[in-house]
Amino acid sequence: MKKFVTIRDIAKEAGVSINTVSRALNDKPDINIETKRKIIEIAKKLGYIKDVTALSLRYGLTKVIGVILEDSSNPFFSEVLKGIEIGAKERGFNVIFMNTEKDYSLEEEAVKTMIGRRVDGIIISPTQERSDDIKFLVEKDVPFVVLGVHFDDIDIPEVYTDDVKGGYLAVKHLIQTGRKKILFLNGYLYKSVAKMRLEGYKKAFQEFGLKYDDELVFELEEGYENAYSIMKEILKKGIEFDSVFCFNDVFAFGVIGALKEEGINVPKDIAVVGYDDISFSKFFTPSLTTVRIDKISEGRQAFEMLHQILTKKSRRNLKKVLDVELVVRESSVGEITTDEGSV
Amino acid sequence: MKKFVTIRDIAKEAGVSINTVSRALNDKPDINIETKRKIIEIAKKLGYIKDVTALSLRYGLTKVIGVILEDSSNPFFSEVLKGIEIGAKERGFNVIFMNTEKDYSLEEEAVKTMIGRRVDGIIISPTQERSDDIKFLVEKDVPFVVLGVHFDDIDIPEVYTDDVKGGYLAVKHLIQTGRKKILFLNGYLYKSVAKMRLEGYKKAFQEFGLKYDDELVFELEEGYENAYSIMKEILKKGIEFDSVFCFNDVFAFGVIGALKEEGINVPKDIAVVGYDDISFSKFFTPSLTTVRIDKISEGRQAFEMLHQILTKKSRRNLKKVLDVELVVRESSVGEITTDEGSV
DNA sequence: AATTGTACCGGTAACGTTACCAGTACAATA
DNA sequence: TATTGTACTGGTAACGTTACCGGTACAATT
Numbered sequence: 157m158k159k160f161v162t163i164r165d166i167a168k169e170a171g172v173s174i175n176t177v178s179r180a181l182n183d184k185p186d187i188n189i190e191t192k193r194k195i196i197e198i199a200k201k202l203g204y205i206k207d208v209t210a211l212s213l214r215y216g217l218t219k220v221i222g223v224i225l226e227d228s229s230n231p232f233f234s235e236v237l238k239g240i241e242i243g244a245k246e247r248g249f250n251v252i253f254m255n256t257e258k259d260y261s262l263e264e265e266a267v268k269t270m271i272g273r274r275v276d277g278i279i280i281s282p283t284q285e286r287s288d289d290i291k292f293l294v295e296k297d298v299p300f301v302v303l304g305v306h307f308d309d310i311d312i313p314e315v316y317t318d319d320v321k322g323g324y325l326a327v328k329h330l331i332q333t334g335r336k337k338i339l340f341l342n343g344y345l346y347k348s349v350a351k352m353r354l355e356g357y358k359k360a361f362q363e364f365g366l367k368y369d370d371e372l373v374f375e376l377e378e379g380y381e382n383a384y385s386i387m388k389e390i391l392k393k394g395i396e397f398d399s400v401f402c403f404n405d406v407f408a409f410g411v412i413g414a415l416k417e418e419g420i421n422v423p424k425d426i427a428v429v430g431y432d433d434i435s436f437s438k439f440f441t442p443s444l445t446t447v448r449i450d451k452i453s454e455g456r457q458a459f460e461m462l463h464q465i466l467t468k469k470s471r472r473n474l475k476k477v478l479d480v481e482l483v484v485r486e487s488s489v490g491e492i493t494t495d496e497g498s499v
Numbered sequence: 500m501k502k503f504v505t506i507r508d509i510a511k512e513a514g515v516s517i518n519t520v521s522r523a524l525n526d527k528p529d530i531n532i533e534t535k536r537k538i539i540e541i542a543k544k545l546g547y548i549k550d551v552t553a554l555s556l557r558y559g560l561t562k563v564i565g566v567i568l569e570d571s572s573n574p575f576f577s578e579v580l581k582g583i584e585i586g587a588k589e590r591g592f593n594v595i596f597m598n599t600e601k602d603y604s605l606e607e608e609a610v611k612t613m614i615g616r617r618v619d620g621i622i623i624s625p626t627q628e629r630s631d632d633i634k635f636l637v638e639k640d641v642p643f644v645v646l647g648v649h650f651d652d653i654d655i656p657e658v659y660t661d662d663v664k665g666g667y668l669a670v671k672h673l674i675q676t677g678r679k680k681i682l683f684l685n686g687y688l689y690k691s692v693a694k695m696r697l698e699g700y701k702k703a704f705q706e707f708g709l710k711y712d713d714e715l716v717f718e719l720e721e722g723y724e725n726a727y728s729i730m731k732e733i734l735k736k737g738i739e740f741d742s743v744f745c746f747n748d749v750f751a752f753g754v755i756g757a758l759k760e761e762g763i764n765v766p767k768d769i770a771v772v773g774y775d776d777i778s779f780s781k782f783f784t785p786s787l788t789t790v791r792i793d794k795i796s797e798g799r800q801a802f803e804m805l806h807q808i809l810t811k812k813s814r815r816n817l818k819k820v821l822d823v824e825l826v827v828r829e830s831s832v833g834e835i836t837t838d839e840g841s842v
Numbered sequence: 843a844a845t846t847g848t849a850c851c852g853g854t855a856a857c858g859t860t861a862c863c864a865g866t867a868c869a870a871t872a
Numbered sequence: 873t874a875t876t877g878t879a880c881t882g883g884t885a886a887c888g889t890t891a892c893c894g895g896t897a898c899a900a901t902t
Contacts, residue, residue: 160617205614208617216502228580229578229580231778250597251595255581269593410782439723
């Protein structure tokens with residue numbers, strides 16, 4: 157790579173000092189209009205592009221934010237990441253991202269790397285296995301926002317969704333369409349989202365006077381295959397149920413896949429509700445009833461919160477709880493809808 | 500944000516010069532082992548994290564690469580992007596990315612931004628509307644690799660897939676399973692991928708002695724809805740066909756969605772083949788026959804090529820054509836498989 | 843005793859940029 | 873004429889780091 161044109165090159169060409177060039181190029185006062193015109197012209201001719209890394213050193217601000225998440229190819233996170241990028245671009249920031257693959261040690265490493273790169277702030281969606289790295293950020297006073305997760309033991313800036321409501325809406329919908337034995341394939345409970353969705357599930361049960369039965373609630377690792385195989389197992393065991401509420405849409409696909417294979421009709425025999433509303437859920441057959449999270453917006457809002465922190469518009473530890481919405485599609489509206497339906 | 504600990508702070512604490520600190524921290528010779536131990540200890544105690552932006556200025560190398568693509572939330576690109584990140588991480592590089600939303604002016608802007616950030620190299624998946632920015636990169640001698648696109652008018656480093664083969668395999672498969680009137684919903688032909696897939700389509704037609712009929716070939720903008728609505732239109736017009744080869748999997752979903760609505764069975768009445776093999780294609784009903792691109796690998800290889808260019812292991816304008824593979828699933832294997840089948 | 847070698851350490855410059863201060867030339871005012 | 877103001881320009885330092893060079897102290901060799 158050729159060395160790039162610097163203000164020194166322009167200065168030499170124009171026969172002025174580098175200061176004058178800087179003034180011309182940054183619309184600063186104290187410069188002759190004609191000199192300025194000439195310098196700008198020369199800069200254009202030489203193809204000058206300002207080296208912002210030099211500025212970072214000078215000002216201690218890079219205009220780059222770091223994003224740390226488990227998997228940027230996951231349809232949920234890929235949209236969130238896009239939302240962040242959109243927000244960042246609007247404010248003249250760039251985004252550097254690292255995947256953790258749900259590995260806490262990689263997460264910790266990513267935090268260190270981001271700090272080493274002197275990003276102005278970090279958006280992190282932590283695996284909740286441990287949280288020393290979050291405490292490290294607090295301690296070092298690095299601006300950051302936690303995305304998609306709620307810690308109730310530490311007070312930090314967070315953007316997350318109202319998953320108690322989400323769980324509640326999903327289960328209420330199932331109950332109101334006549335379902336009574338509602339299986340819940342949840343994520344691991346050390347995750348705040350799983351905890352909240354379970355709380356919503358219970359809340360709906362209580363509200364409609366149904367007895368909570370923890371035999372119907374399962375915790376599993378994410379992934380289509382896990383949902384698929386636990387569904388198969390459940391069927392084999394002969395556990396009775398008339399519907400399934402899933403931790404996310406991919407679980408729902410796995411569940412429906414398993415049910416179809418056993419000749420069970422969705423939603424006629426079993427209703428299925430997912431969570432997230434990833435883009436494929438509406439194309440799926442049957443199209444998936446799910447709790448929609450506006451992922452782009454979640455990303456944007458996380459960036460906006462970080463930006464507020466960076467500009468010190470706000471010093472408190474902000475929280476933003478985003479609303480969710482039930483999207484009713486085919487996978488949950490079938491035969492049973494009145495009083496006495498059964499499988 | 501508190502100011503971070505610098506080698507100067509460590510030097511003061513240890514009572515040595517900054518040079519000695521640098522030596523200690525970078526495993527350089529000419530330092531007493533005991534001094535080194537002490538310095539490292541102090542560095543740890545103070546929580547020192549090296550400022551790599553300073554190094555960038557010093558060496559003109561940032562260890563950051565820029566990635567420019569149309570949409571990081573697109574299931575295809577999100578995997579490619581992940582592949583790039585994996586490759587980069589292995590070599591101690593970080594990734595900064597920008598979306599162009601298929602807008603050429605945003606693409607041009609992204610190139611400028613990346614250069615301003617002094618990224619060591621760029622991986623770009625260009626909208627092929629114009630290519631002045633690519634020429635700009637050549638002219639400025641910025642290391643870069645084009646991903647997923649093949650230019651036949653300029654000689655530049657490229658990583659792309661063998662889409663002639665892909666198109667050929669897909670259509671050959673359809674012909675061999677008894678289909679004769681094969682619709683092709685292609686992307687716009689100014690894109691090299693679309694051109695290549697059409698070439699493969701024609702090649703298969705020729706090989707099996709079928710007459711190419713451009714009434715069966717359509718060019719459309721990407722997106723589920725576009726495929727869905729053109730399919731509806733085609734059905735309304737009464738064009739005869741027994742199968743559809745789609746530019747990508749999302750098209751295939753749209754096509755199948757439209758066919759289902761009209762009560763047409765896939766694959767019994769109409770066989771459908773997609774392209775890309777995005778992760779949902781195997782969960783879809785019917786599971787989708789498609790041409791698989793190993794997207795993670797494509798990303799990794801693009802990074803590796805860029806890295807080779809950066810380390811000057813190779814000066815030539817490299818090309819890497821990645822293999823593709825036909826994945827046969829339910830959407831294409833139905834009734835017609837022998838000789839005389841018809842819709 | 844003089845020289846050479848070795849082990850260690852520090853001063854300074856440099857990367858590209860802008861802020862700060864200081865300066866010059868000339869015009870306008872007292 | 874002397875002073876003040878104005879319009880413009882340049883020199884230098886600084887951001888954090890490492891390379892380069894030069895230095896010192898002591899041991900080993902002649």
